Amino acid sequence: MLLGPNRYGKAETRVVRITRDGDLHGIKDCNVGVALSGDMAAAHLAGDNAAVLPTDSQKNTVFAFARKYGIAEIEEFALLLARHFVDSRPSVHRARVAVEEYFWDxxxxxxxxxxxxxxxxxxxxxxxxxxxxxxxxxxxxxxxxxxxxxxxxxxxxxxxxxxxxxxxxxxxxxxxxxxxxxxxxxxxxxxxxxxxxxxxxxxxxxxxxxxxxxxxxxxxxxxxxxxxxxxxxxxxxxxxxxxxxxxxHFTVDLAPxxxxxxxxxxxxxxxxxxxxxxxxxxxxxxxxxxxxx
The missing domain is CATH 3.10.270.10 (Urate Oxidase;)
Incomplete structure (x- = not known):
């Protein structure tokens, strides 16, 4: 038996970022999906999770980045996340970040x-x-x-x-x-x-x-x-x-x-x-x- 292509991640993280300029507010309402792949064979073959960044951590990263950097263009936000996951984790070789944006008038x-x-x-x-x-x-x-x-x-x-x-x-x-x-x-x-x-x-x-x-x-x-x-x-x-x-809409606790x-x-x-x-x-x-x- 051989392990074929695989990936894992956090699907459908609903993040809403509200900007407040006095009485004038703005909304970025997004649905973010993250999928990571790389040197993950041990997790599948031996149950060794040393290379696995929990999907809960991926969700928290989406919220934290929304606070730190805001969400301007969804492409820019997706690039920011993808680069972070790959560049910060030696076991992660590829990241797929998909973002849907819901518009409000x-x-x-x-x-x-x-x-x-x-x-x-x-x-x-x-x-x-x-x-x-x-x-x-x-x-x-x-x-x-x-x-x-x-x-x-x-x-x-x-x-x-x-x-x-x-x-x-x-x-x-x-x-x-x-x-x-x-x-x-x-x-x-x-x-x-x-x-x-x-x-x-x-x-x-x-x-x-x-x-x-x-x-x-x-x-x-x-x-x-x-x-x-x-x-x-x-x-x-x-x-x-x-x-x-x-x-x-629940306020995310970012204090940790x-x-x-x-x-x-x-x-x-x-x-x-x-x-x-x-x-x-x-x-x-x-x-x-x-x-x-």
Whole structure:
């Protein structure tokens, strides 16, 4: 038996680097994959790990380099990491570093300006949705419009404290955190009309404006504010239902590497996550007559 080509590394390290220039923030949101190869035969053939740099160390290197050097162009960041792993480890002869970058646009203010400077929407359009119910005997039509995949983030302006605690509580209260979510929304129209495209644009604008403009004490509060804003600005809509996962961004502890982290480098966790759901109805909303999801 012969050992063939092999490599190992840390896949999908989600690193978010936030730069703070006063009230104007910037985001670099990346997914980094590292694969190293070289003189690793002993690890496979004899279980000798002397040449193996733990994949956890590779993950920590990504976070530490994001703090020390920032992330300008992803190609430059990948080169920096690849050279480090090869040049610092005699047993590592080759390094493959792959980086995906996720783009964010600032949520504009209602007057078309840059808005808050710390509120963002993920680039790339969300998915527009609709569900139509038609009851033959009553000739009743119900039109539900909506969207999925509207990913938004506030890099400040969010708190979470004063929550219930029990013997299993480890979460620390915070007065400043990243708040990110992927909005799934569905809204019920009062009646048929011929302006669904314009209605969709108004509802989307209202969702973004409320998210950016709400100083959040909880994602529940933000959800309600977003629903209210849609109903206030879209008289043709009588009910909206929202499902919003809490896309947790955890501040990375860089102290073991002699680095501070003033809310700049984050680990973007994908699971588990909090899921906040709720409906907001106009006081005069007619009964749908059935479950319209």
């Amino acid at each position: 600032r949520i504009p203010g209602e007057d078309g300006t840059a808005g808050t400077g710390h509120s963002f929407v993920r680039s790339g359009r969300e998915t527009r949705t609709c569900v139509v119910h038609y009851d033959g005997p009553s000739r009743r039509v119900t039109v539900v419009s909506g969207l999925t995949g509207l990913t938004v983030l506030n890099s400040t302006g969010s708190e979470f404290h004063g929550f219930a605690e029990d013997e299993f509580t480890t979460l620390a209260p915070t007065r400043d955190r990243v708040l990110a979510t992927e909005v799934r929304a569905a809204w019920r129209h009062r009646a048929e009309h011929d302006g669904y495209a314009a209605s969709y644009a108004r509802a989307r604008r209202a969702l973004l404006a409320a998210f950016a403009g709400t100083h959040s004490l909880s994602l529940q509060q933000t959800l309600y504010a977003m629903g209210c804003r849609v109903l206030e600005e879209c008289g043709e809509i009588c009910e909206i239902r929202l499902s919003m996962p809490n896309k947790h 590497f002699g680095l501070d982290n003033p809310q700049e480098v984050f680990f973007a966790a994908d699971r588990p996550y909090g899921l906040i759901e709720g409906a907001v109805l106009a006081e005069d909303a007619p009964d749908a007559g059935f479950a319209w999801e």
